Amino acid sequence: MSLKGTDTRPDESVIVELRHITKRFPGIVANDDVTISVKKGEIYALLGENGAGKSTLMSMLYGMYEPDHGEIYVRGKKMHFRSPAEAAEENIGMVHQHFRLVENFTVGENIVLGVETVKRVGIFPVLSMKGAYDRIRELSKSFGLEVDPEDLISELGVSARQRVEIMKMLYREAEILIFDEPTAILTPQEVEALLKIMEELRRSGKTIILITHKIEEIRKVADRCAILRRGKLIDVLKVQDASTQEMANLMVGRNVVLNAEKPAPHFGETVLEVEKLCVRNEDRVQVVRGVSLKVRAGEIFAVAGVSGNGQTELADAIAGLRKAESGSIRLMGKDISRESIRERNGSGISYIPEDRQKYGLFLDFNLRSNLCLRRYFKAPFSRQGILNEAEAERYARDLVEKYDIRSGQGTETQVRSMSGGNQQKAIVGREIEEHSPLVIFVQPTRGLDMGAIENIHRQILRERERGAAILLISLELDEVMELADTIGVIYNGQLLKTADAGSLTSHEVGRYMMGVSG
């Protein structure tokens, strides 16, 4: 490894050192003998695909998990973090992918939560917020964070909430700041602003560890970059000296083979036709704005885009989970925009939802019930409203075998106890088995390990072979480039560009995703 020399020699400027870290979870080695050292005042990026073990590695530095093997050194001292609180004492802070804020508290209250200044009036302890607010304003000014301590969290957008999270760390005098995929939920402009804030933080001497799978961000701000693949440290590069291509190759670890395996397309009739579709979200904001698209049989139409640009709502509207405000949805020539969810399923839609635990599964039910979710109300699974358990069991066993769904106690297993990959296999199996003319996949490989991802990708291609029209919505540009026949880039609720996958490079798609048209 290129920086091995610096690892062994004691170095004054090294602030965090992880040595030979190994962490196992049931059935998976999340980190395998990883050694990295981070210097004070640098932006150190951890690059890797989903499931490469970046977040796990940092969770150990942050005290969320303890490593099975290996040692953690902070400022040259060996550490045994048992909780995030202990890590915080060493001035380590983390901005999580999912924010941890109290909605109906003000920004200031959220920031001081847990470290409040308390004055005493007589014998009564009284919360003193004024000093805290002044300090927040001061910090906000010096780092260009633009947060007003008196705003309510519930009134703030995503990027402002993220700034509050950053402020929370600064208020606790964190010196080592970990950002876990901070840009996944931001629009391009917000990403720019965030990267600027990071540079500002570096200038003031903070150390930043940036977890990401986006090479562009690393190129913009990071000094050094460690690349992880399947839990192993592949290399540590100086960002200045490395090319994007080089980093990408190291991250993926091989040339993209799936493209080669993908047979030539055979397009059939138009299956799905969406015209000028508009959808509002629960806050009554129009998030899908006049989207029109066509998906033919045997075609994978991939919607690419940065998260939060309306793609989930688009899929929900087609499947019926969300009402369309205007526009039409036609399935094989029939307008289905007024049909209920069950009628649409019957008309031929299978839907693999983005949030498999919130929508796709009943975690407290057994695998059998979950596998029969599309059929339990139909004969022979039930007659006159009475369930036929024997039939359900037979069908569930078939699916378990066919889709290689692994679980502790077969069809009796409570789905909650299954791994994410197997949960997803169960959903995909259940939906594919309907042989629907249209299959919608939303983020089908989110959070899965490499093996499961390949499995799901194979299933998607097999469906394409069968002649299904496939609408694939993914935030992973690589996934889109690998699988798509046609790419539609969604930005701010509109399809900015729709074109043949072959005619677009991933770079171009990336540009459209950032809202650059033409």
Next chain:
Amino acid sequence: MPPRGKTLEGGRRKGKTPRGFRALFARILVSDRFGHLTVPLFCILLTLFFSGILLLLLGKNPLVSFYSFLQGSGFAKKASYGNGVGMLSDFFAFLNICAPMLLAALAFIFGYRSGLFNIGIAGQMLLSGFLATIWVGYSDLPGILARPLVLLIGMGVGALLGGCVGFLKYRFNIHEVVSTIMINYIISYVTGFYINSRYVNQISRSSNVCSGASRLTFTKVNIAGYSCSVPLGIGIAVLAALIVQFILKRTVFGFEVRAVGSNRNAALYSGVSVGRQMVLSMMISGLLAGLAGVSYYLGYTNTIIPRELCSMGYDSIATALLGSSSPIGAVFASVLITIFQNGASYMSSTVGVAREIASVITGVLLLFSACGGYFRKRAEDYLKKLEDEEGGEKA
């Protein structure tokens, strides 16, 4: 529950699964197959233990006290009986309270399984009991007409009330706990007003009693030489338990009820019409509460005390939880809780403890049964910790 020393001891052992009494005990509580039995049993044992201590502190023999509960409810022979009454009479008196308790618990279970917390059972019982009383109880209808009519009114009124709560939730997103508590008060005051102004008995200060023909309990029935009050309600209640069990376990409708209760988003995704399902579940919950109401007010008490919600409406929640919110479990739970409630007066007269002590014991039982989930969770956490330690040592 597990003190540190014990935990370490468990961790030091070798082998795949943690052993030792403590771990075994935890595993019994967590077990998928027996958990629904062992957890309530554990709650009952705890109750007996704590109330035993309480009785000892009062200077009474706990075993004699517990036995006298059984005697009072007709499960064991008393020392002496009055003229024409016997153990059988006590047992039927016990069934008279057990019937509405079971029905009320079933009402709670049905709502609970669909994710709705029906805390309005007391109100639903009161209104259906009240309307059945004034419409049928005070009429001259013959029994053959009156009794079915009472049951129909009970079911209808309860279902309407429940459906109304479900609709408020579905249409306006008003939380069912809030709406049912408010509706409870409204019903209590409105019926109280009518009873006091129109139907009050000047001596008892309670409503006039219903006609014998409309009453769901047949009084002074001679069985084997003993005079017994035979409640129609108990048959209805047991039948209802079986039907509810069948609906929840074996029907498409029941599956969807449980689906909505388990994960509303996933239910929506699977094409269940969640709103319809919520309204229907609440209607059925209300219907069962209505049946509980008529078998309570037109069976057990035969009169209504104005402006008073019966405590059974709330006790039934704990009964349902003690029965692991399963209909069959509720049968056993309501028997047990009713033994304590019904046997109280005999216990107090034989052992010489204030009647209120019996209520304390029931209270302790209800408290512990409401904690059943907590005990289970503790056991789960403990086992997980043991496993982690084992895993850590192996690695």
